[in-house]
Amino acid sequence: MNIQTRQAGRATVIAVFGKVDAMTAPAFETSVSDLIAEGQLCLAIDLGGVEYISSAGLRVILAAAKALKAKDGMLLLANARGPVQEVFEISGFGSVFNLYDSVEAALETAG
């Protein structure tokens, strides 16, 4: 798994690549929680490069969303495709989170 972050207006885009599984989820969690601790209130996670995500990865996303909501922030998810999209749908996360077809569409919401 590889993570790249960039600033886009008031949002921070986190592009994730590779597998988000039980081995890599702790590093993903550290990256996300560090950004929240730094005061970032709008995180957009680009899932376009994610080939696989398990419940360990979903747990990180759920925790981040709750932490941001408690600070009146927001978590946006973009580019879920194929098996990743299916995992979101069957877990019910598709209706819980804001899922966007592209990072650009997600960033429009962030304003």
Place this chain on the structure above:
Amino acid sequence: MDQDYSTMRFPASINSLPAVTAFVEGKAAAAGVMPAKLPGLCLAVEEAFVNICTYAFSGHEGQVEFICFSTPDAFVLEIMDSGPEFDMLSVPRPDTSVEMEQREAGGLGVYFIRHFTDHSDWRRENNKNILRLTMDLDDGTSHPKET
């Protein structure tokens, strides 16, 4: 159809995960499981293996044994551990309809095991938990069953 049994033991550690999924994926592909079904099988195997590492051994050293074989219609995987008796498939299905604030991630792993395999069952035998996961060798047009 290959009727041979393939057996492999892995340390009950999350660090074994890449080797575990590579072993199962290779055997499943060789048995004729459709490529489109392999990511789901790997996801189910990860969830099962992590569950065993976390709850059956709770950080203690141990081994998890994987046995693969084929029937004319299916690829069968048995995952065995010598931890305390526990049927992970008995974990209730999570409520996937509640709002985010009430959502918990617990239970999703077992939910994925049920969803991404064609059949799953558990038994206790010789003081071991045995989780059996079955993937049908169909034409790949069927969608994973609803759980």
